Amino acid sequence: MNTAWHFPFMILVSLLVFWLMVRLILPQEEFRAKQAQIGLLALVVVVFGMLFGKYGATFGLPWWVYYPIPMLITVLLPPVVLKMNRQKTAAYLVLSFLSAPFIHVLFSFFLGWREYMPFWKIPALSSYLA
Structure with a gap:
């Protein structure tokens, strides 16, 4: 089964x-x-972050390089670029830390795709229905 199209869809x-x-x-x-700022920020945070993480792991970079760099970009860049106050920054940080597990649960449970966070095993809905 060809799963190459999963990654662009996940992005x-x-x-x-x-x-x-x-x-x-x-x-x-x-x-x-x-x-415009949000659009450029989304390209850097999401697209660059996911590409860096995926290809950093694929090309053998150590985990402490390919994992923290996208995470730090995700956590630090939006509050700074968008000049968020403390309250907005706190809300953003909570949502940003919840977003990846949320997306992973959706992909894993409903579609059976485990590539988003491969270290966290979520059974697919289809496994319960079979």
Whole structure:
């Protein structure tokens, strides 16, 4: 079974989740005013972060390089670039730490894809129905 298309789909879903997180945190007028920044930020945080993590692991970089760099970019860059206050930063940090497990549970449980967080085994819905 060819699963090469899973990764681009995971990036798209992660982009959507990131966009929704930022939309929940920022007031509507601020969100609209910063659309270009949010778009560029999403490319760096989500697309670059996921590509760096995937290909860092694939090309044999140590885990302490390919895992923390995307995580630090995800945690530090949005609050700084979007000039979030403490309350917005706290909300963003909570949502950002919950987003990856949430996405992994969705992919693993509903689709049986375990590549998003391969170290965390979630049984697929299909295994309960068989």
